[in-house]
Amino acid sequence: MAYEIKVPALGESIVEATIARWLKQEGEAVAAGEPVVELETDKVNLEVAADHGGVMGALTRAEGEVVGIGDLLGTIVPGSAPAPSEPAKATPAAMPPPSAKEGNGAATHATPTAQKVAREHGVALQGLSGSGPDGRITKDDVLRQVQPAPAATTTVAPLPAEPQPVAVPAPAPPRPAPAPTATPAPVASGRREERQRLSRRRQTIARRLVEAQQNAAMLTTFNEVDMSAVMELRRRRKDSFKERHGVGLGFMSFFTKAVVGALRAFPSVNGEIQGDEVILKYYYDIGVAVGVEEGLVVPVVRDADQKSFAQLEREISALAMKAREGTLSLTELQGGTFTITNGGVYGSLMSTPILNAPQVGILGMHKIEERPVVVDGQIVVRPMMYLALSYDHRLIDGSTAVRFLVRIKELLEDPEVLLLEG
Incomplete structure (x- = not known):
């Protein structure tokens, strides 16, 4: 049996x-x-x-x-x-090629995609230096070990049956049909192409982004926030905060708290359209977009309204680490009532985030940049950040979207209100 x-x-x-x-x-x-x-x-x-x-x-x-x-x-x-x-x-x-899991825990420092490519090409991960976060080995690090040697691009094709004068160079070999793997395909001109199968996750990301744009009346409104108060508070409290809680005080806890405060004031932004009905959700499961090798994943912080700054920082940090290691569970990715995405970590100054369906709102954070602004009639230099709110106009009116973003701005520019309102 x-x-x-x-x-x-x-x-x-x-x-x-x-x-x-x-x-x-x-x-x-x-x-x-x-x-x-x-x-x-x-x-x-x-x-x-x-x-x-x-x-x-x-x-x-x-x-x-x-x-x-x-x-x-x-x-x-x-x-x-x-x-x-x-x-x-x-x-x-x-013996088969070395497994990605052999040797001094090398696999623990390689992304899942890198481990797969290493197995396909028989590349040992031991001794490779990684270019990813925290020195993790990425797919590109492995592929650099399997690039064709310089001589490979100049290999002479087999001579035809009829004898040819030695001085006449053989014709260049025909370009091979693209393989479904990530193996580079050298061409006679010396330029290189490669064809890769899109991962299921990448295909799903592509499909969902297109569906979000086709199925929602998506619009984006912008504002800017003076980050001086938040940055000053972090400067004064970061050492004692880390000593007390064992985790750094970042920006994400402030933004998560501000988003929850704005969602409480404007419940429709925390809603979902189902057919001809709207579901208003009075719980706050906030998705936090994390960049990984294959795109963005959005783990969810459950009941964010009930968590302290320290709990938020600890959970967001843990989820981000698991996302980069590829160890997130399905339950950690499911659900979510609203999403925050931070393009500022990559240097983005302004962007229009795409909705994470079926959610009807997503907040985009951006790079903090010192700019001259007018305060009380005086030109001063302040650390400013552009904020973007993309929303589904089928449910959320423009005035609601603008006021929602203004509420976030108010809470961030006076962070003590975040503490007073919990």
Whole structure:
């Protein structure tokens, strides 16, 4: 009797996945509870574990295939794996390429995509220096190790059957058909192209962004906020705050508190349209956009109105770390009543964020830049930030959007009100 491995329920609104990689191959021993295959979904990658121990049987689906909930992936046969033969032990050349998980925890410093590319090309991650956040190894770091050698672009094509004078150069080889992998495709001119399959997550991001623009009457309104008071408060309190709470006092807790205050004043911005009805939500689950290798993901801070500055900073920091490591769970990505995105960390001065459907509002933060402004009839230099609120005009009128953004501005320019109002 063989035990079947099937695609499990994947979470809210997720009905299919792509087989990212098999963690076990046919004939390998498998322990109960041990992961055997990694699935890539719209939101996260997840591992499917074996319900029973035994030996890996037939793999009915290949890496890269799209599968649905309940589809058969493979089987596990009761028993134990045969011991490897002596010749196999004595032939290192027959061993598979080093796994991304081998060697001094190198995989823990590489993104999931980088680990996959390293396996495909047999690149050892040990010793590679990463260009990502905190020195993490990215896909590009791995690909630089598999670039064709300079001589490869000048390799002479095989001579035709008829003898040719040695002095006549052979014709340039024809450009090969693009492969579905990330392998660079050298061309005779010396210029380089590569063709990659869009990840399921990237495809979903693209589809959802287009749907958001097509299905909502999206509009953006702007304002600017003087960050002097927030920056001064952080300057005075950051050391004692970190000593007391063990986490730094950043800007995101101030903006989250300000957003909650504005949502309380304008409940429709915390709503959702369903058919010919609107659902007004009196809880505040705030999505915080985080940039990762494959785009933006939006983990959610639940009940943000009930959390202190320290709790917000700690949770946002933890979610951002998990996002960059690719370890967010589905529940941490689901739901959300309003979203904050910070393009300022990349130097953006102004932008128009796209709605995170089915939400009807999203706040865009931007770069803090010293600019001359007029205060009490005097020209002074202040640290200013442009704010952008994109909203669904089907539910939110322009006057509501403008007043909502003004309320955020008021709370940030007088942050003591954030403390007084909780």
